[in-house]
Amino acid sequence: MIKKLLDRIFKPKHAKSSHNQVAYASTPQNQPRRPTLRSKLDTKKPSHENADYINHGALSIAHKTHKIDRNLLSNAALKTTEGLHKAGFEAYIVGGAVRDLLLNRTPKDFDVATDATPEEVNRIFRRSRLIGKRFRLVHVLFGDETIEVSTFRGSHLEAEGDSKVTDSGRIIRDNVFGSIADDAVRRDFTANALYYNPASQEVLDFHHGYADIKAGVLRMIGKPETRYAEDPVRMLRAVRLSAKLGLKIEPNTQAPIAKMADLLQDVPPSRLFDEMLKLFLSGHAMESVTALREQHLHHGLLPMLDVVLEQPMGERFVMLALQNTDDRILSGKSANPSFLFATLLWHEMLTAWNGYKTEGHHAIPALHMAMTEVIATQAEKLAIHNRYTATMKEIWGLQPRFEQRAGKRPFGLLTHPRYRAGYDFLLLRCESGELPTELGEWWTAFADADGEARAAMLQADTAPKKRRKRNRKKVVALDDNSADAA
Numbered sequence: 408m409i410k411k412l413l414d415r416i417f418k419p420k421h422a423k424s425s426h427n428q429v430a431y432a433s434t435p436q437n438q439p440r441r442p443t444l445r446s447k448l449d450t451k452k453p454s455h456e457n458a459d460y461i462n463h464g465a466l467s468i469a470h471k472t473h474k475i476d477r478n479l480l481s482n483a484a485l486k487t488t489e490g491l492h493k494a495g496f497e498a499y500i501v502g503g504a505v506r507d508l509l510l511n512r513t514p515k516d517f518d519v520a521t522d523a524t525p526e527e528v529n530r531i532f533r534r535s536r537l538i539g540k541r542f543r544l545v546h547v548l549f550g551d552e553t554i555e556v557s558t559f560r561g562s563h564l565e566a567e568g569d570s571k572v573t574d575s576g577r578i579i580r581d582n583v584f585g586s587i588a589d590d591a592v593r594r595d596f597t598a599n600a601l602y603y604n605p606a607s608q609e610v611l612d613f614h615h616g617y618a619d620i621k622a623g624v625l626r627m628i629g630k631p632e633t634r635y636a637e638d639p640v641r642m643l644r645a646v647r648l649s650a651k652l653g654l655k656i657e658p659n660t661q662a663p664i665a666k667m668a669d670l671l672q673d674v675p676p677s678r679l680f681d682e683m684l685k686l687f688l689s690g691h692a693m694e695s696v697t698a699l700r701e702q703h704l705h706h707g708l709l710p711m712l713d714v715v716l717e718q719p720m721g722e723r724f725v726m727l728a729l730q731n732t733d734d735r736i737l738s739g740k741s742a743n744p745s746f747l748f749a750t751l752l753w754h755e756m757l758t759a760w761n762g763y764k765t766e767g768h769h770a771i772p773a774l775h776m777a778m779t780e781v782i783a784t785q786a787e788k789l790a791i792h793n794r795y796t797a798t799m800k801e802i803w804g805l806q807p808r809f810e811q812r813a814g815k816r817p818f819g820l821l822t823h824p825r826y827r828a829g830y831d832f833l834l835l836r837c838e839s840g841e842l843p844t845e846l847g848e849w850w851t852a853f854a855d856a857d858g859e860a861r862a863a864m865l866q867a868d869t870a871p872k873k874r875r876k877r878n879r880k881k882v883v884a885l886d887d888n889s890a891d892a893a
Contacts, residue, residue, distance in 0.1 A: 483549035484517035499602035561585025639670035650694035676790035745798035805829030
């Protein structure tokens with residue numbers, strides 16, 4: 408035992424190759440392919456200076472090569488990895504954060520992968536909570552920042568473990584844990600299978616993701632057909648990441664997308680909505696929609712969005728809305744998902760509205776009937792959250808009111824909580840040619856004018872005035888018996 412302890416302490420580090428400061432670390436022959444998760448209670452792991460522990464058979468990229476600025480990491484991510492290390496567990500910043508840092512982009516959020524089970528992570532961090540059914544995760548909370556911590560995933564094909572796969576191959580539950588190498592295989596693209604250790608400042612690369620990033624290539628890990636069948640959302644993710652990061656989809660990764668697009672119909676609407684929201688709010692929505700059309704993925708994602716994009720006025724309106732959203736996000740401003748989806752579905756709503764009016768319904772009741780129909784149709788494929796649909800209806804409902812420029816109605820509209828969103832929507836309609844530009848200019852001037860100038864801008868009220876109903880007092884006739892009783 409003493410000899411083993413001395414070997415463990417004084418074991419020399421593996422020599423690194425001088426070429427680009429990277430080296431492949433050999434995996435000991437007696438190491439099992441899928442080691443079971445080790446917990447703090449089982450054994451203490453070797454120190455970070457043990458090369459076998461650090462590299463796991465992956466390509467180890469030193470800080471001198473990757474040059475990730477540690478100062479760009481959030482304090483919450485650093486505290487999370489430090490807390491797990493102190494508890495005796497492995498912990499790495501993974502996925503999109505590492506990819507973005509290598510592309511000289513500021514990560515939007517940070518995810519951590521570890522060999523600790525969700526319950527162990529939950530016990531380490533006081534402010535944390537277990538989430539997820541398809542795969543259990545832990546959210547670790549630091550102030551207003553949340554770090555998502557996942558346990559290394561194993562293969563869902565293992566006989567043991569909590570996993571379930573549909574006949575089409577789609578994974579619907581995979582609470583199966585494994586090693587870091589297993590976890591890397593389970594990730595979608597090589598660019599997302601990078602593991603950064605803030606303590607050693609090394610990046611572990613299991614599938615040549617570092618080289619792909621430098622070459623500007625987005626490549627699927629494993630056989631693309633199998634990976635898309637496991638999770639069809641990966642097709643949308645490929646389009647989104649390609650547009651957002653400027654990476655070219657590798658030919659074998661791209662080839663199956665068009666013929667497998669129908670698999671998206673089996674994806675739960677809530678998951679589809681979340682992925683579409685990321686796509687449209689990426690700051691590169693214009694490129695994303697173009698890529699969706701090229702890959703034949705836009706059909707059915709939003710009800711007849713492909714039909715809208717084929718209409719001259721509809722396409723111009725949608726493209727203006729997407730460009731407006733991109734400009735706001737890239738300039739550091741917030742973008743309202745409700746406004747965006749209101750624009751994407753406007754021409755579907757407009758068609759339904761005109762249809763109800765043609766049937767003889769009054770304008771406003773017809774408008775509300777059209778809203779209900781479009782939202783219901785939409786929910787069958789892409790479930791927009793109720794908090795968004797409520798605002799969408801308000802924005803749509805304000806549009807007829809902007810055409811009323813007489814009396815007290817314009818003053819009332821200026822005080823409406825959704826006036827600004829409705830006004831921006833009106834300007835898009837004017838810019839696309841749906842409405843006269845004069846209408847948008849009038850509202851711009853009316854909002855900027857003072858009290859007297861506003862009153863002078865009002866148009867003559869030619870609408871027929873409604874007759875007020877007189878409240879007639881009911882005359883109670885008393886019969887003789889009632890009178891006598893009185």
